[in-house]
Amino acid sequence: MNTSGTSQNSSPSARSWLVVVLLLAAATAVGLVLDRYVTLTSLAMVYVLAVVIASYRLGWIESAVCAMGAVTALNFFFVPPRWTFVVDNRENLIALATMLVLALVISRLATGLRRETQVARLNESRARQLQALATELASVNSEEEMLTVGRATLDNAFAGPCFLVLATAGNELEHADGLDASVRDGMRQCMVDAAVLGPGTGRWPGLNAWYLPLGEKGRVIGAACVQPALAGDEDGRQHAQALCSLLAQAVWRLRLTASMLAAQGEAQQQQLQSTFLAAISHDLRTPLAAIVGAASSLQTQRDKLSPAEQDRLLGSIAGEATYLSAVTENTLQLVRLSSSAQELRRDWESMEEIVGAVLARVRQHDPGRRIRSRVPEGLPLVKADPVLLAQLLGNLLDNALKYSEGAIDLTVSVEGGELVVSVKDRGAGIPDAGQAAIFEPYARGDQAGPRGAGLGLAVCRAIAQAHGGRLTLRRRQGGGSCFSLALPVELQPSQGEGS
């Protein structure tokens, strides 16, 4: 659909002259048929009707010619003496003159009405274009998409050819090699001026197109070239400007979103780095100091130490080193889980098996068998990364052993579509105010306090979340903490094979 407003100004075509002739011929024919039954006044009305139709359908020139033709035809065919151009009666002469004036006035009015209708239609269709463009741009996700949508809209709104190009910060056009040098020059100039160039703008009126910058001074991000451009077509130019400003806004929105995401990623990266630094400065340095101390003591003083003393130092080296390896594993896992590229290796897993494997390891530090496990039969399988779940459970149990005395309960149950694994201790508990904080990796670089609490729970929560689950903490009645992991139970796989 081409809604360009320029066709009304074009010169009359052969087709419209034919319409004029046919209208006059039809009026004459009707007149000849009715001649016997009606007066000259009624016949004049038939011609006036033809003039009205011509004025509404055709241009000003055609309708004026039609008006004069109507008066001439009325005179020739019907005004006595008939079949001549002579008028014998003064009254008839006045009637003919009046009719000529009447026909011209009607034709003028009708033409005006038609033009206003056309302008109203054009404005309506332009408003629709603006609205449609705004809607389309709202869902655009890249600058390439924006260009495609923008070009389609300009081509739709103007006869064209229209061009739309984005530019770099230095007003260098991007991917504009296919354009004429004159178009590229016009675009560059309008971006430098940050103003519309072309007919009717007072800037470079000799051009045959409008050049519009995308954006305003200081923030110009591209340019458009719109044709045809007429000096008098103020509305068309304003429409082009409105479209261009919508396109510029869309690009700004895209760039703002992109820079926000980048800033977010950078903040996350910095958070990770500070977590790393904190882990190294606190969780790694202390055990390293203990290991180096014990080992150097054995190196230099072995002869003076009793066998029991030597055993204690060796035990300390092995214990601290084991602790270091757990911290390293947790730190690495947290970094892996924080980078979104990490894919979980999920498979159908049995919680009973994971609990069993974790207990087999943790029991080495639980000679008194403080951990009591209760795992019911027939639990649903979970789609999970077993190594990560084992790490989560191992961290919870290690913490419970370290920070509490007395029995620790490990229970598994199904509650409301979720598989819930709980680790309950009778330790000092964590005050409500600190409950949210213990799941956070270090907020500060250097943190005092009991070591080991740093990353373990942050990793646990990250693992739970990576599985679409939750890790929560609540205080137990009578003292102690209860950590609960809730995992969604998915539709179970079919057991195709019998027996």
Next chain:
Amino acid sequence: MTLRVLVVEDDREIRALMQSSLSVEGFEVQTAVSLSEAGAMLRHHPPDVIVLDLGLPDGDGIELVREVRRHKAIPIIVVSARHQEAQKIQLLDAGADDYLTKPFSVGELLARIRVALRHRGTALAAAVTVHALDDLHIDLQSHVVLRDGRPVHLTPTEYKLLARLVRSAGRVVTHRQLLADVWGPEFTEHTHYLRLYMAQLRAKIERDSAEPRHLLTETGVGYRLATA
């Protein structure tokens, strides 16, 4: 006759540690720092067992495992870091016998080597068919499974699964190997079958299924029938 161990490890400290702790136990220890060096040693002087570190500078070791498996039944123990799961499983499926995760204790290393040597040559000689530990007694030739001296009734699939683990007693058997050998090669992705049947087996054999004594889970890798 002294048993010869080939340690393929690029880290000097760990290599030295393995060399000294294995020598103390009476093994003759050879070391190689790369896969190519290990390959050359294999051709000239085949060892009785190979301890192969993952992440060597010149490759991931799968070629070495395949090369060894083409000709010889030398046991291979893979040593890996925690995040090398996929690679480790790949090597086990390709024919490696067992694995150790870093950091490991010398005790664990020796236990793995002992189990691997016990199975040495099973590809040629008769496989392990009798297994006994604590309350459990299994004799594959007479098809008998006893717990506390009383027979345990197993379904055919449960029995096939248990028998497969008995033949590799003490060694890890990967999910893929178990599924292929018990259900068939087209079922290697159906790990949920294993979960179900292992749970059933544990319910019949273990005193406490949640803390198994015999049917051990190697998280993310496979299962192992305990031998000690």
